[in-house]
Amino acid sequence: MQTTEARLYRRTYPLRALGMGLGGMVVCVVLWERQAPLPAWLAVVVAAYVWPHVAYLLARHSRDPYRAEVRNLLIDSALTASLVPLMHFNLLPSVLIVMLATVDKITTGIRGLWAQSIPGMLGAIAVSTWVSGAHWAPDTSMLVVTACLPVMVLHTLSVSMASYRLIRKTSLQNRLLDELSRVDSLTGLYTRGHWQQQADAALRRQHATGEPACLLMLDIDRFKNINDEHGHAAGDEVIRALANVVQANVRASDCAGRYGGDEFAILLPGMHARAGGAVAERIRMQVEALELESLPGMRITSSIGVAAAQRHHQSLRDWMHAADTALYVAKKEGRNRVSTSTPDDA
DSSP states (O other), X not given: OOOTTTTHHHHHHHHHHHHHHHHHHHHHHHHHHTTOOXXXXXXXXXXXXXXXXXXXXXXXTSSSHHHHHHHHHHXXXXXXXXXXXXXXXXXXXXXXHHHXXXXXXXXXXXXXXXXXXXXXXXXXXXXXXXXXXXXXXOOOOHHHHHXXXXXXXXXXXXXXXXXXXXXXXXXXXXXXXXXXXHBOTTTSSBOHHHHHHHHHHHHHHHHHHOOOEEEEEEEETTHHHHHHHHOHHHHHHHHHXXXXXXXXXXXXXXXXXXXXXXXXXXXEETOOHHHHHHHHHXXXXXXXXXXXTTBTTOOOOEEEEEEEOOTTOOSHHHHHHHHHHHHHHHHHXXXXXXXEOOTTOO
């Protein structure tokens, strides 16, 4: 499979063919106005209508398509600049085709490529001037101006569309990366960082508006024994199974995350302690009822601490401490149970 760099010539080909083809049309109008000789017409045909296809074939069959295409892009600029003396430096079309060639280098995203093309363009102008003669006729007729307008419009639109597609693709990739950074790969639950952001926002809302919120801290009982006796693969399977139970018992507005190791955290916005305790009890019962095919006969249980957001929780750390304290009580009282903190727990 080719890399993005190796496919550069594929992306460049249609823009090169369009840009040089349109630019060639403008040059042809100038040559027609001044009744240029046949060699000048042949030079335009080769540069604008033959070279784009030759460049594609050279890059495609090269051992290093990327380096070949970078070289082709520099040749693009040189060939374009060589047409300027053939037009006797007619101002508007000369500036137009040179700028189109420069813009094409910038849109490749290759750092400094446009600057690298400048010596080649200056050299091509000097050689073309020496071959065709030094003539200076910068005035631009209305006919040539009219011929330049479609080129400016079409090339701008084509470059804009290519840039738009690239931006959309980059945006999609960024969203996917953001999603990956927010989701734990083992469980499909949110990561600790994302969960903490949501919980912190819920606590601020509670302080500002009094909107209730409940926090559950869940821990798999004697998880170390599972890893020691059955291996880490079995431990991962237990974690995934418990995560599935959690996901089945939370709403779309809730935020369930893997806090670390075998510990889970569940944010329940809009819930008081009693309702949060009911959710916790439902999760506890379903975890206890789990039966894993690869681990027949294994009894899996969990302990859950529940804490409602209170005004005396000055920070997320205080709120989590209350839930952790309730979790510790559940474990101390025999595990496989739900414990709810009181407003004084902190």
